[in-house]
Structure formats: C-alpha cells, structure tokens
Amino acid sequence: MDFENYGLIEQPFIDVSVIDVSSKDKRVNGDLYAEKAAHGKLEALLRRIRQKQTISYVSSQSAELGSGKSALMAAAYWKLRKERHDVSPIWAQATGGISAGPTVGRVIDAIISAGHTEKLRQKVGSFTFTAVKDLLSKSYNIPSTQISGKLAEILELPETEIAQKFTNVRRSLLTYSAVDFFGYFLSLFVAAGLPRFVIFLDQFEEYVQAHTGRASLQKLGDDFRDLIQGASTKTSLVLSLHSEAEEILNGIGYVRRVAQIDQNTKITIEPLQEQDGVELAKKYLSAYRPSKYTGSEIFPFEPKVIEHITKTVDGNAGDLMKALGNAITRGLDTETDQITMEFLGEPRNYVSILGKPPPKHLS
Ligand SMILES: Nc1ncnc2c1ncn2[C@@H]1O[C@H](COP(=O)(O)OP(=O)(O)O)[C@@H](O)[C@H]1O
Numbered sequence: 001m002d003f004e005n006y007g008l009i010e011q012p013f014i015d016v017s018v019i020d021v022s023s024k025d026k027r028v029n030g031d032l033y034a035e036k037a038a039h040g041k042l043e044a045l046l047r048r049i050r051q052k053q054t055i056s057y058v059s060s061q062s063a064e065l066g067s068g069k070s071a072l073m074a075a076a077y078w079k080l081r082k083e084r085h086d087v088s089p090i091w092a093q094a095t096g097g098i099s100a101g102p103t104v105g106r107v108i109d110a111i112i113s114a115g116h117t118e119k120l121r122q123k124v125g126s127f128t129f130t131a132v133k134d135l136l137s138k139s140y141n142i143p144s145t146q147i148s149g150k151l152a153e154i155l156e157l158p159e160t161e162i163a164q165k166f167t168n169v170r171r172s173l174l175t176y177s178a179v180d181f182f183g184y185f186l187s188l189f190v191a192a193g194l195p196r197f198v199i200f201l202d203q204f205e206e207y208v209q210a211h212t213g214r215a216s217l218q219k220l221g222d223d224f225r226d227l228i229q230g231a232s233t234k235t236s237l238v239l240s241l242h243s244e245a246e247e248i249l250n251g252i253g254y255v256r257r258v259a260q261i262d263q264n265t266k267i268t269i270e271p272l273q274e275q276d277g278v279e280l281a282k283k284y285l286s287a288y289r290p291s292k293y294t295g296s297e298i299f300p301f302e303p304k305v306i307e308h309i310t311k312t313v314d315g316n317a318g319d320l321m322k323a324l325g326n327a328i329t330r331g332l333d334t335e336t337d338q339i340t341m342e343f344l345g346e347p348r349n350y351v352s353i354l355g356k357p358p359p360k361h362l363s
C-alpha cells in the first residue's frame, strides 16, 4: 500500500529534532502550526512583540525536548514575516557552548543573510568611521571609539566575512567581545530608520544549561546582561527556556532585576490535551492531501487513536508526531485500511508505534 491509500501525497509526520525556519519543507520550518492547540499562547507572544517589550520567554514545565516551544516561536516568526512589514523577524539558534560570542555571531549572520546589512549600506553609502559614529551618536552620548572603528572596519568587509569577524572580535580587540558589539550593531539599523528587529533565539535553554560551575555561571550572567543591554529599546528578543534553565537564570541577580521571568514575561507551553493532539494531527494531514481529496479530516486515523497516543506521550508534541508517523508507516506496511483502536491495540503494532507494549485493557 502507498500514501494514496490514506488520502495523502506523502508522510506528513517526520521526526524533526530542531525547527529550521530556513528550510523550504513546511514539516521542518514550523510553518504548519495548529493554533487551536496553543490556546491563545501565540496571540500572547505577538502582543508582547507589538508592545515592543525587550524580552519574552517561551518556556515549558518539562525539560524534555518536544513540548512545542520552538514551534510557537516559529509560528510567531512566520506570522510577522507574512503579515507585518514594520518589523523584521530574525531567527537564530543559540549554541550549546559557554561563550555567547558564537550565538551573537549567528544572530548577526542571520541579519546579514536576510539582506539587512545590504539595506543599511544602501542608506549610509559606505561604512566609514564618521558615518558609523554619526549613526551611533543617535543612540549613545559618547559612542566608544574602539567599537565604532572596528564596526566600520568589519562592515566594509565582504558579506561572507562579517559574522565570522564579529564572532572572533576578541582576538583583535582584547577589551571587547562580540556581545559588546551586539547593541552597537543593532543601533545602526535603528538609527538609519530601518524596521525593528524581532530576534527569535531558539534553543536558548540549551545554551543556558551548558553553564555549570561558578566561573561559567558568572560568564553566563555577564553575557546575558550585555545581551539584554544591547537589545534594550532597539529590538525584541524571544528566548526559549524550560523549568531547569529558568532555575539557572533565576540565580543571576541581573535577571531578577531587569529581565525577570514571571507571568508577564513568560509564555508557558502546556502539555497537549487529547483534543489538542487531534487538532495538531489535522493540521499536518490536511497539508498533505491531494487537491481533490474530500474524505475525513483525520483519515486514516480514528479520533480515539490520536487521543490515546496524545495521552500516552503525556501531551508531548514531538513524541506525538513521531508516533503518528510510525502509525502511518506501520499501517501501510501491514496493508491496513484504517488506523483504528483495534489495530493500535495489537501488541506488535503498539510497540512499533509507541515503543512499548500496550496496557492490559487494550490488548
Ligand atoms: N501547536 C503545534 N502545531 C503544529 N506542530 C507543533 C505544535 N506544537 C509542536 N509542534 C511540533 O512538535 C514538534 C516538537 O516541538 P518543538 O517546538 O520542537 O519542541 P521544543 O522546542 O519544546 O523542544 C515539532 O516538530 C513541532 O513542529
């Protein structure tokens, strides 16, 4: 049997460990988002961005992968990209290392790749020291000569080299790091009147968790402070966290004072309820139907199957997606017309779909 027996053009559910908005595949880039399953969280995040809040956290109680934090952030990214022309959404992934330099480098790379430095160049002509310093004077009373000079020098380089140079700026300029440049870099765009950046820093929880031990936590604190100071008034930052990463950040005095993680700043993703699981499945299935398809929205699944799986995986979206993908593959391999509770309850099917034997009442 093939996907067409299930009214599908291909497998809608694939296992993505990390959402990549630069991909053209909508199963990977986060463009497919079941808003109904998110219960107003997307609106809440977009509201904070509209209010120009500097920082918003997207967090989950569970520290396991797959809660849907990145999915929510990506949904906001796509909404801004499609509907709002007064902001420029930027997507970057934090690195797991203890230095913030490479992460800031990735943000800068994402800004360059999206063509924003080129737009800036068209506005200012060339990045001479004077041009850069004049722009910076709109945000800073006394812009650092060293940073302005280096900024001008780096921006004049070919686009392919800029991000790399910022990441490693400490080598040539011992007193400053990439994070110090972050605010200055952002200021240029604001001063030139370009649209405000909304920076989605995904997998930030992993970056936070990479810090253990006093020295490294101290560095996390310093870098975090510089990051927020750099972003403040110029951009909106959206950072992903989870309960364990929150605990680490909360140990930093600066976070408690300036970037508090509380009910206002934090959008908490809840585990999926059974009905949410069905909504999520619908979203993906309907994106892979042939144009003439008129059958049920959740065919080949029986609703109970999706509800049961959602409950079994404790409402984890990533695990649900994986199990639904397994179910389709198993159904096709065994020439099964429809994925019913009876099919799911068969022990070999259950193991291949959920990775463990079925509970007694099913088999
Ligand atoms: N509301 C939703 N609509 C559509 N897909 C979702 C939704 N929530 C989560 N997903 C999908 O579930 C998977 C895991 O979610 P993800 O955002 O990567 O989790 P986290 O970032 O919390 O580890 C991803 O493939 C994601 O696209």
Ligand SMILES: [Mg+2]
Residues within 6 Å of the ligand: 018, 019, 069, 070, 071, 202, 203, 240
């Ligand atoms: Mg994630």
